[in-house]
Amino acid sequence: MSEKISLRGRDVLALGGFSAAEIRLILDTAKSMKEILHRDIKKLPTLRGKSIVTLFYEPSTRTRTSFELAGKYLGADVVNITSSTSSIVKGESLRDTLYTIEAMNVDAIVMRHKAEGAAAYAAKAVKPVIINAGDGAHAHPSQGLLNLFTIEEKKGKLEGLKIAILGDILHSRVARSDIAGMRKMGINIHVAGPRTLVPRFLLEEGVVVHDRIEDAIEGADVIEVLRIQLERMKGGLFPTTREYARIFGLNKERLSLAKEDVLVLHPGPMNKGWEISPEVAYSINSAIQEEVENGVAVRMALFTLLLTGGATDDKFN
Amino acid sequence: MTNLIKNGRVIDPKNNIDKNLDILIENDKIKAVGENIDDKDANVIDATNKVVTPGFIDMHVHLREPGQEAKEDFISGSHAAVAGGYTRVATMPNTNPVVDTAALVRSLTKRGEEAKAHIEIIGAVTKGQKGEELSELGDMTEAGAIAFSDDGHYIDNSKILLNALDYLAPFNKIIISHAEETNLVEGGVMNEGVVSARLGLAGRPSVAEDIAVMRDILLAEYANARIHIAHISSKNAVEIVRAAKKKGIKVTAEVTPQHLTMIEDMVDFTDSSTKINPPIRTAKDRDALLEGLLDGTIDMIVTDHSPHAPEEKDREYIFAPSGFPGLETAFGVLYTELCLKKKIELSTVIERMTAAPARVFGIESGNLSVGSVADITVLDLNAEWTVDDKAFFTRGSHSPFVGKKLIGKPYGTIVSGKIAYWDGKIC
Numbered sequence: 233m234s235e236k237i238s239l240r241g242r243d244v245l246a247l248g249g250f251s252a253a254e255i256r257l258i259l260d261t262a263k264s265m266k267e268i269l270h271r272d273i274k275k276l277p278t279l280r281g282k283s284i285v286t287l288f289y290e291p292s293t294r295t296r297t298s299f300e301l302a303g304k305y306l307g308a309d310v311v312n313i314t315s316s317t318s319s320i321v322k323g324e325s326l327r328d329t330l331y332t333i334e335a336m337n338v339d340a341i342v343m344r345h346k347a348e349g350a351a352a353y354a355a356k357a358v359k360p361v362i363i364n365a366g367d368g369a370h371a372h373p374s375q376g377l378l379n380l381f382t383i384e385e386k387k388g389k390l391e392g393l394k395i396a397i398l399g400d401i402l403h404s405r406v407a408r409s410d411i412a413g414m415r416k417m418g419i420n421i422h423v424a425g426p427r428t429l430v431p432r433f434l435l436e437e438g439v440v441v442h443d444r445i446e447d448a449i450e451g452a453d454v455i456e457v458l459r460i461q462l463e464r465m466k467g468g469l470f471p472t473t474r475e476y477a478r479i480f481g482l483n484k485e486r487l488s489l490a491k492e493d494v495l496v497l498h499p500g501p502m503n504k505g506w507e508i509s510p511e512v513a514y515s516i517n518s519a520i521q522e523e524v525e526n527g528v529a530v531r532m533a534l535f536t537l538l539l540t541g542g543a544t545d546d547k548f549n
Numbered sequence: 550m551t552n553l554i555k556n557g558r559v560i561d562p563k564n565n566i567d568k569n570l571d572i573l574i575e576n577d578k579i580k581a582v583g584e585n586i587d588d589k590d591a592n593v594i595d596a597t598n599k600v601v602t603p604g605f606i607d608m609h610v611h612l613r614e615p616g617q618e619a620k621e622d623f624i625s626g627s628h629a630a631v632a633g634g635y636t637r638v639a640t641m642p643n644t645n646p647v648v649d650t651a652a653l654v655r656s657l658t659k660r661g662e663e664a665k666a667h668i669e670i671i672g673a674v675t676k677g678q679k680g681e682e683l684s685e686l687g688d689m690t691e692a693g694a695i696a697f698s699d700d701g702h703y704i705d706n707s708k709i710l711l712n713a714l715d716y717l718a719p720f721n722k723i724i725i726s727h728a729e730e731t732n733l734v735e736g737g738v739m740n741e742g743v744v745s746a747r748l749g750l751a752g753r754p755s756v757a758e759d760i761a762v763m764r765d766i767l768l769a770e771y772a773n774a775r776i777h778i779a780h781i782s783s784k785n786a787v788e789i790v791r792a793a794k795k796k797g798i799k800v801t802a803e804v805t806p807q808h809l810t811m812i813e814d815m816v817d818f819t820d821s822s823t824k825i826n827p828p829i830r831t832a833k834d835r836d837a838l839l840e841g842l843l844d845g846t847i848d849m850i851v852t853d854h855s856p857h858a859p860e861e862k863d864r865e866y867i868f869a870p871s872g873f874p875g876l877e878t879a880f881g882v883l884y885t886e887l888c889l890k891k892k893i894e895l896s897t898v899i900e901r902m903t904a905a906p907a908r909v910f911g912i913e914s915g916n917l918s919v920g921s922v923a924d925i926t927v928l929d930l931n932a933e934w935t936v937d938d939k940a941f942f943t944r945g946s947h948s949p950f951v952g953k954k955l956i957g958k959p960y961g962t963i964v965s966g967k968i969a970y971w972d973g974k975i976c
Contacts, residue, residue: 326865327863345865346867347866348750348818348867349750349818349819349866349867352819353865356819370750371749431745432741432746433741433742433745
């Protein structure tokens with residue numbers, strides 16, 4: 233007999249705050265949401281009368297659009313605020329911006345911000361549900377969830393799989409969310425990248441760090457390639473993109489070290505030819521496009537569970 | 550005007566005194582210290598069950614004048630000082646404009662006369678604290694600057710620091726160094742370690758401090774000049790200073806209550822009150838600091854009182870300015886966390902807050918000798934209180950000690966023979 237779990241009213245700040253059972257509930261709910269995405273008329277009344285604001289202090293294509301569509305498919309009213317077109321350019325503080333949004337009686341705020349901890353700060357400041365859509369290098373929990381969803385969909389399970397996370401771990405909120413979520417779901421995590429881009433201090437118990445990406449890839453069920461940023465090169469963290477691609481890039485030869493049916497993920501946007509070769513990015517092993525679709529499903533699941541309580545909520549039934 | 554402090558337990562480390570004595574104050578001087586002093590004309594101050602010590606001296610505060618009065622000014626800052634038992638504070642020059650001329654030192658000294666506590670002025674080592682050209686160090690010395698510092702900035706250019714050390718040596722003035730190598734800490738907001746790795750916050754590695762302290766000491770040795778290491782925070786830096794002192798190099802050091810009692814695990818990235826430079830580090834570092842304070846490697850305790858306007862601190866962690874106001878919590882934190890936990894004797898703490906800074910910086914204060922200026926602090930070791938930044942006298946807020954239950958609090962503060970603070974009120 234399983235205990236009733238409700239995520240109603242919960243803030244989603246980082247996956248570290250969720251139990252394996254709660255993550256399981258989100259993934260299972262996302263499965264039914266994905267079916268809806270394949271319907272001819274993609275519209276549900278679940279969130280009719282609910283309002284959602286996306287508050288983005290950093291540029292984004294897929295994450296913001298994904299949240300917006302997820303909300304709209306479920307019948308919510310979704311308003312987008314970006315820093316360049318709001319009072320933020322007039323120097324309004326984060327607290328005041330949040331107060332303003334709260335005063336309009338919104339139910340959820342989806343927030344992306346450059347500063348680590350900004351979403352948690354928001355959760356302390358205002359009442360609406362806060363969903364962290366990326367706070368600096370700290371966390372991007374919905375990305376972590378959609379990676380789990382994609383892996384499970386392709387592999388049929390999570391427990392016992394081996395993942396290799398490659399590249400800029402140090403600055404990656406995706407890596408931190410993956411590590412937090414995957415550890416909980418029993419995935420064996422191996423990370424590799426230039427030493428300058430891997431934290432000097434342990435991220436979490438049980439994560440295996442390699443210097444050579446080949447050692448991380450060896451026998452992997454899943455490989456996630458992280459985006460490399462040009463500004464890191466200018467900061468002296470690695471010499472050139474050419475050398476990066478040669479020593480740390482995922483190409484066909486290196487891919488062959490993994491299991492034959494290895495799944496390749498990338499949170500996007502990709503720098504093809506740097507961290508990932510085009511042939512790998514578009515190979516049959518790649519689920520990079522499906523991740524985008526799954527992202528919508530996972531975010532629909534989050535909205536449903538947070539704003540209505542989902543299937544365990546009586547009103548929903 | 551004659552005041553008589555009766556029946557207190559007098560702790561005067563400079564004179565090796567720890568016993569129940571009375572203190573007679575005439576005008577601004579201590580006239581007598583002894584048992585059962587009676588003076589029927591004197592205003593009697595009852596110090597039964599209280600501890601009477603020399604007025605605390607804090608060689609590292611930011612009173613923000615001129616130019617940053619929304620954060621603090623000499624009046625509010627001196628109120629915070631006397632409420633914290635401090636009778637003398639030395640204010641840092643990272644103001645707007647930077648205190649880098651004799652004219653500014655003079656005008657601030659004059660302004661300081663309006664304050665409740667004695668205010669000493671620290672001048673900038675380099676013009677505008679830019680680390681490029683020497684300020685008029687000789688002129689500022691003549692104008693009364695107590696010491697020199699580019700606090701907030703490390704003087705990256707070794708040649709400039711060597712020049713400053715050489716130039717100042719004949720004036721017998723000390724350079725106070727904020728020792729964190731600039732490139733290594735750029736962008737960093739907390740200690741680099743397991744917590745920063747988990748939170749994704751950019752780190753300020755302890756090696757940045759170690760390198761900086763080592764270089765400063767080598768330059769001081771080479772110049773045969775004095776250097777004072779501000780707010781030391783890492784274990785290696787303590788070891789470096791200890792070895793240098795053993796070798797006879799003229800180095801001194803200070804530590805803050807926060808570095809002595811807090812560790813990186815206490816960083817909450819939704820609340821910028823733990824954001825300080827150098828950062829709070831690991832338990833190993835904290836323990837090494839206490840050891841250094843006990844064996845004299847670290848000479849004195851300072852607060853690094855760094856108030857900011859509440860709205861400046863109420864921001865995203867990475868955007869908030871560093872520092873918090875420490876004058877009003879220092880003694881309570883030290884007594885509760887160190888003395889009551891039997892890590893250090895009360896008399897040692899008092900020494901590090903009175904006689905030690907006086908000795909290092911050549912201040913004729915920090916003792917209760919007959920004839921000395923009557924700067925005196927009365928402590929209530931039984932007072933139980935909870936830190937509340939709304940009750941602070943400073944304009945600053947966001948102390949990491951807010952909400953903490955403390956035992957021990959300054960009860961009264963006498964500055965130049967006048968009662969400046971008594972039982973919760975500025976007098």
